[in-house]
Amino acid sequence: MGHNMADVVRLRSRPCVSGQKYIERRRQEEQDRRKDILAAITIQTWLRGLRVRAYMRYLHDAATTIQRHWRGFFQRKSFHVLLRNALHTRNMEFYNCKAFNIQKIWRGYYVRKYVHNYYARKIYLETLMVANQITRIQLKEIVGSKACEWDRRFRESDEQRMDRLACRTHYLVSTRQIPGIYNSPFLKEPMDMERRLIEARPRINAERFLISARNSTRDWTEMSYQKPCSIPHIRAKKPQGPFLEQSQIWRHRLKPLEPTLRVATSFTSAEEAALEQKREEWRTRVIDDAFLPFANHRKNKKYEPLLQTSCAFGSIDYGTHHFRDTDTTKNISKKPFKTITRTIPLFEKFGKMYC
């Protein structure tokens, strides 16, 4: 407080200062003091603000200048690098575009040509169809020509089969007295089989040998048969006169025997056949007991066993048992006559049976 005693004394000594005005002035000053202080503070604040802002601005400008200069310097340094990179990038893009183009065109070409060639496929399928047609035609031709061949062979084998059948069933041939089954009187002309039967000849041993050699399952006991050799005769001297040709004569002489049925049949064929039948019956008969009829069925009737096995003298001639006279009292001897030549049973049936 600036008011000390000295001042008070001084002031009191002044004659013009009235005590009342002085106190009022001092009171007014007291009252204005706060306002003045505030005003002073405000002015000072503002001034300080100005000063600081100016300073800040100055600093900012300085920093900006520094930064500006620095950035420029730095960027100019890295500008070249940047430029180079940018150029590089642009170049690469350019080349990439071109490369893409090339690859695109190439891929399209490659796929269209090698992976999935539409036109080649189309052409392939069309030519395949044409080739198929050609193949069909060719096959038809070849098969057609072969079919004749196959047909012919089939017919030949058929013919051979029929000929063999005719050979085996030659007894069905028709004779003058009795027409055979293939020569029915109701037909205009005899059937084809009839012709075969007429033309059938019994197979001689040589042929049988050859056939059996071909079928390897035949028994080989006949293999020892020698085929007649056909070496011609050595000429000792010239034959006289105009004779037949040598080859003809030899053919005639060496012509193999074609015996008729009667000659070819053995003399004792009937006997042998009977024996054979007996043997077969002996072989095949499984049950030895006589087969008796059912219990209540005509008890008195006894089963008649086979003629061949029961008769002591072998087979009786056909018709002997039932048709001939069985009165044995007038017989010279007890045994029946044994004929010197056997009647051929086939001819017994002459006129009686159909074939």
Added chain:
Amino acid sequence: MTQRQLLQVLEEYLKGRMHFVQTMSELASRGQNMKMLKNANVMALLQPLMLDVDPSVQQIATQALGRLVGHSEEMAKELVQGEVLPQIVNSLPKHNNYYKKAATLVLRSVAKHSATLAKAVVDCGTLDSLMICLDEFDPGVKESAIWVLCHVARHNEDLAQAVVDAGAVPFLVLSMQEPEIALRRVAVSALSDISKHSMELAHIVAETGTIAILAQMILNPDTKLKRQVFSVLSQIGKHSVDLAELVVEAEVFPTVFICLQDPDEVVRKNVAILVCEIAKHTSELSQLIVNAGALPALVDFIGENEGSVRLPAVMALGYIAAHAETLATAVIMSLGIPQLTQVLSNEAEENYVRAATAWSLGQIGGHSSEHAVAVAGENVLPKLLQIYTSPDSSDDFQNKAKNALKNILQKCVHLPALEPLLRDSPQNILKHVVIQYSKILLSWVLGGLAGKDGEIQSHVLTSRTSFNDKCDIFNKEVIFSVPPSLLPKSPMSFQTSLRALCLQNSLQLPVANPQGALIKADAQNKRRRGEGKGGNRGFI
């Protein structure tokens, strides 16, 4: 007793023996006497006669025994147990040709019944004696010996390997080139039996240059020879790609198709088997065969034949078509499909042939939509469906029909073909049909087509009733992708597609309320889109 009486008695004894064996031999050649001969225990009587002093009695006794044993297996077993076989085998090289033939007949009859018996024959050391027989000049002996090898090698791989180990194959190859037809037949059939078991055996057969020789025999006029030749070629070619290539390189192929029309059925069947086995391996081989002209030959073959003869040809077509799409197109263009449908619909066929046909059709149609359309065009799909649903088809048949249907359906986008299937197919087939419909509809909805609306409406409606709530397999994307801009544009097509869509979603819509459907579906769409938007809000 004087010398003469002794001689007489001996002669009678010999005659008796001779007579006995001759009769036995004749009887044994007929099958109906077998039981009787067995009961009479003839085998025990004949066995000692096989070791008789007199050679002709020996021969005929052996022959009789061979025939006996050939008819029944028990007698064969008895013979093996009686341990007579080693004696026969040992005496085989020493005697004359007739005995050899009779002895080989016995061995063959024993070996043909079963694998154990054949093994027993081999164990007696037969193979070595047989090799000696094969050295003979007489073709009959060779033929019988090779026949034994044939029967032995037929049963299983070990026996065939034993035959090969004994060194039979070069002999067989040489015998194939002899002039006698019977010998050639038997040699080829022996090779066929050897090579059928495994790849190594087939390789051994093929490496001796056999295939070239066989290829020359293809056009031989003898039927049985041809049967065997084709059988060998197919057995060789079936095992691996290299062997098949070897067969093809022998240039059999165009010539073989001639024999597809041979009058003999077995020859035709064997040729078809050959083609099938070769086509099976790779697509290059199939291509080769097709280029050689197989397709018309096979198609004509199927048309002209009946029954199980057709089976290999049908399978060959299936294999060819399965390998490559081009080949399948070639099969279609060669008019294969009408023939196959004819086989399928011909009720008199065996089921396995029809099953194979179904499989082949599936292979043909499964490549792309054009193929599927071509296959479906012959009215095949309803037939397959009928086969699948009928209760009296076998399991295998049903499976094949189902797979074929699935294959074809997965590629078929042809409406008239799919329509008949909508009506009465079971669920799993219907699923595929509906998926195909959805694909068609998708393209229509997005493209705004107004094409065949009437048809699809009616069919969609009829199938709706049969199809309740199991369809969540339909593409949900179709619903989301229907943009609102389409809504007022083409109401007819939209109705139909909507119905189908609702069908998929199993919404039970009334038939005659298209506007309501429109609105409802519209609201649904908007709701869905609104949800989407609401969910996105937080991101701004």
